[in-house]
Amino acid sequence: MITAAQKPNIIVIMADDLGYNDLGVYGCKDIPTPHLDKLAKEGVRFTSAYVTWPMCGPSRAGFLTGKHQSKFGYYKNVSAPFDPQQGLPKMETIASLLQKQGYVTGGVGKWHMGTTNDQHPNAMGFDDWFDFLGGGLMYFPLDHPSYKGRFSPMKKPLNHKYLQHTLPVIHNRKPVQWEQYLTRELTDAGIRFLVENTEKPFFLFMSYNAPHLDLEAPQQTIAKFPPKKMSKLPGVSPKSRSIYGAMVYEMDQGIGKLLAKVDALGLSDNTVIWFLSDNGGMRKTSDNRPLRGAKGSSYEGGIRVPMFVKWPGKTASGKVLTDAITSLDIGATSLAMAGGQPQQAGLHGKDIRSYLTQESTQAPHQTLYWHTARNMDPEGVIREGDFKLIIRNNRVELYHLKDDLGEKHNLAAKYPEKVQSMKARWLEWDNDKKPPLDR
Known part of the structure; x- marks a missing residue:
């Protein structure tokens, strides 16, 4: 029996469409990611980590439920956000399973699992949810000067993509106003959750939208990445790589602030922190080398992702593990850490705690x-x-x-x-x- 004091806080940080080679610790040369590199070096980094599908929606459905999404009929991205037949069916999630273990659960950022009342994060195990229900969001408020009135005032009906990417920002079920670059807004929301939930074990899912299209970042950040200094990649324009670099950098800076708050609140010694991407990087922006393919592909560039975890006092710093693991293992392992039973819950991942600590060197799968x-x-x-x-x-x-x-x-x-x-x-x-x- 694990007591409340023994249960670790759990944070999962998920990037959106991040390339396999787009973090310094994985070999990136043109985009500095000091905070993520530090996190990876303080924990265990995986070189054969996989997600369950090469695109956002089904991959996230697999992660959130801890189950292969084909086993409950989830085969493609939500294309019409208000269609009640699209999205995640009413079922247990990692968040709801952790609630049963006494955790307060929070989520920040991209949902992409549907918009009906039963599909809302609050109905799927999240006590607190901040941001948007669609598959993406424009990175600035819709009245931002850079949009030149494209969204406000609206001149014509939106196509499916922009219908997804212009849904309101919400806190739980109420729309909220926001004023700053989206990645910064998400970071601040994550920090607020940390500050407000230090009395009991918590689970926080930081679901960043970056560096998913559209390519947008503050001009002063883009200026740090001159196109001529960006890596030359087949099919990637220097300008696109420049803005993408700024987006990854902004995410890394935000994660640095989030982790600094964990330290400042005295939570570091009892907080497990996972990081991964939801699928491979985009062909037009990302560096997936040495892998073949990109987002949407069954080759390694579509399904193998950067992933690492810091488990203070348990995992050796700087350890690199090469055996294959999957995003499904995050839910199973987290539930086991919390005192739950992954197999009894019907999860498809494995509890890899002994592999993380190297008490067992046997490949998990x-x-x-x-x-x-x-x-x-x-x-x-x-x-x-x-x-x-x-x-x-x-x-x-x-x-x-x-x-x-x-x-x-x-x-x-x-x-x-x-x-x-x-x-x-x-x-x-x-x-x-x-x-x-x-x-």
Whole structure:
């Protein structure tokens, strides 16, 4: 039995569309990220960390529920935010499971799980939620001069993208006014939650919108990243890379302020802090090297993400772990830290506490699975040891990641028996997927 005093505070910080190689600790040269680099070096950093889908919505649905999203029929991003058939169905989340363990739960930023009353974060386990319900938000208030009246006053009906990105900022169920750059607004909201919730264990989900499109940042920050000094990347314009760099830098600065408040409140020794991206970086802005592909792809550049965790007094500083883990493990491990039972709760991730501390050096997963189609079509990925099989449109690709991280050499023809056994295992796993929620 874990007492309340023994239960750690848990913070999960999630970036949106961050490239695998866009933090200094992962090798980035053109965007300084000192606060995230420091956090990674104070804890355990993973080099084979995965999310459950290569785009925002299903990946976040998997993380928030701790379950593979195909097992409850969540196959694609919410496109029409007011359609009650789109989004997350009423079900347990990591937040609601932690509530049952005596945690106060807070969320800040991007939701993207639907907008009905039953889909609202407050109905999904979050005691306190600040910001927006759509899949993104413009980074300045809609009357900001840079928009030149595009949104206020409105001149014509909005398309689906801007309908998503112009929903109101809310605190719980009430709209609020905001005046500053969105990333700074989110950071301040996270800090307020910390200040107001020091009396009992808390869970805080910092769901940053950056560096997701649109590309926007304060001009004084963009000026720190002259296009001519940005890394030259195929398909990425120097100007786009410049603004993207400013967005990542602003997020890092905000995270630095958040972590400084954790220290100032005397919470550091009992606060576990996770960081990850929700999927791979965008092709037009990000550096996913040495991985192949980008957001939306079943290659490593779409599903492998930067991830690290600091567990004070438990994890060794600066440890780099190379075995495959998944974002589903965050929920299972956090619930176990809080005194809950991940398997009893039906979570699909694993409690990897002993792996984090290296009390056990055994790889947490022998096999990982993905369903990557936007419907029930038999398309997906299976990773078994160092072998990875991609299944789509009755075609298969087989790669050996240890020898070929860039997925340049398709070995399917060379190892037909391996292809058959891995495909059969994936088909068996995929057999109990559920029909799409929006049928």
